Amino acid sequence: MMAPFCPKAPLRPPRMPGTRIWGVSVFPPIPSWCSARRMMERSNRWWWSPRNCLSHRACSVRITTSRRGGSMKSRPTLFFPAYRSGLPCGPVPFRARGFTLVELLVAVSILLILVTIGVPNLRDFILDNQLTSQGNAMISALQVARSEAVKRKVDVVVCPSADAASCSGDWSSSGRIVFVDSDGDDAPDMGEELVRTEDAVADGQGWSRVGGGATFIAFNEIGMSGQQHTLKLTDSRGDTRCVNVALSGRTASVTCP
Template sequence: MTRYSPNTSRHAGFTLLELMVSLAILAILLGIGIPSFQSFIQNSQLNASKEGLESALYLARSEAVTRRSSITVCRRNSSGSACENSGSWDSGWLATDKDSTVLRTWDAPSGDTTLNIAGGTTITFTADGWVEGNSAYSFTISGGGSSCSLSVSPIGTLSTAGC
């Protein structure tokens, strides 16, 4: 029969050296992982803004054809109740019918994402799904060191580049 002896005691837990090595490994892994995670978040914000704008344009085009009436996508005012011709698309956008009734609003891009448009301040789809005035529009969505282009052709089709 074996008896417990005070000289042969067992120790439980970690030594200070083991703890310091573990913390050093954790710090190295976090130093590598956090920048990648920040890049992932920025790319996700950029992609979410692109998809929000695409959904607005698809909705406007399909509603114009369905209602046989013009539907406009424009930058929204701060309350989201009407179009605003001054300011930036960074405050969000909305879709309205010919009577200026708001069909749906979209929030501002998140993070440091910015949205710029070339070709005009609003896009209006006609009853046949074409862009009013047969104009082409190009949106540039940028943030986090990358950018993406979304183009609307005169016949109302969408295309993306760099996304």
């Protein structure tokens, strides 16, 4: 550690020569601070540190002493007056905590930029997830219908429904039902079991049948659909997702034509 500025004014210890302070002998009067510093450096038993004082006329230098091998906690402290020592005097300046108006404006500006960039991306992310989830739900309903037809050895039909009890013929905004078609009339009748019901799609989304044809999809006892079906889901942005049912009854997500 570098030594402090050496003053020209003489500096003397506060005790008389020959006394002992905290077990350490005080040397004879020191003619100047520079001599005291050189004595400390030679003895290798003294440490110094400047200390700000609370009064302009009561400045001091804190000198910490310890015997060789002593711990830092056991080091006693001697205070020497240094009225004209050149060390910093006066009250310690208060450091205000917080932020300025300029810093606040910069932070708000950065936040607005991030929101402007992030909100459209977040909306697209949500719509993409909804499109994917609705497509997966349709594939799941068709796979359940096929597996139930094979297991029960009877026709199982998937059709759009507005009341979860009958087929409506409109895929656009209706829900759908999966039912066991025991009599083969492609309509849910009294006594026929409803295997599964699903709610309508979210606002701004709708299913449509590509290429026209029947408004329902039926699977026979060997899991075949009898004809090819393609359903297309469209959202408010115009993005689409298509689900295809092959003649064999295999269901998959495909690129829309």
